[in-house]
């Protein structure tokens with residue numbers, strides 16, 4: 001295994017507020033990683049720093065051995081917490097746009113996943129429900145053959161019955177050497193697909209573990225451990 005993402009001494013302050021404090025992490029290739037923590041713990045800040053939407057106050061990030069920049073954007077596919085797509089566009093037009101923009105975007109994958117989730121490529125985003133829009137955005141992000149995927153709260157608006165199916169459909173399409181980092185509050189829904197978890201609390205990493213270790217050594221589900229660690 002080789003490292004796809006690492007950060008050392010990573011700190012982000014907004015004025016007097018510290019959103020991330022001296023975070024050291026190393027994430028290997030070929031894993032699905034849950035970035036978990038209560039509201040305001042720093043999950044989105046970490047993901048935004050990795051995608052250059054923010055710059056660190058101090059510390060360093062390396063993606064595939066390189067600092068975030070043009071080269072890392074080629075290998076990273078990012079689903080932000082808020083939509084950035086023009087919602088008057090039809091899904092088909094967005095797929096054309098992504099095909100032009102990203103060398104590693106595979107339109108056939110996008111059309112296949114849309115079909116499996118019963119979404120018409122002819123529909124405009126603005127006519128879709130919140131959950132369907134989320135599905136479309138996730139499909140677009142996962143249709144790139146990236147080395148690292150960042151999914152910031154990917155299925156919050158999707159109904160519980162559809163979540164498993166979406167996670168399976170989307171993950172069945174991704175290359176097993178790639179790494180997926182998912183931030184989510186829906187731990188019981190996503191934990192079945194996770195290999196590794198990072199717990200953040202109040203801007204710091206409080207636990208990193210393989211999911212197998214949590215289940216075997218601690219005899220707990222990730223959801224139960226999360227509830228214990230973050231009990232109010």
Ligand SMILES: Nc1ncnc2c1ncn2[C@@H]1O[C@H](COP(=O)(O)OP(=O)(O)OP(=O)(O)O)[C@@H](O)[C@H]1O
Nearest residue numbers: 014017018019037038039040041042043044045046
């Ligand atoms: N642009 C900003 N200006 C000021 N403070 C910010 C900004 N962005 C984030 N913060 C603060 O940094 C901290 C971490 O925020 P972040 O959005 O990373 O948390 P999160 O773990 O993603 O939370 P949630 O689960 O609610 O999405 C919070 O206290 C938040 O208020």
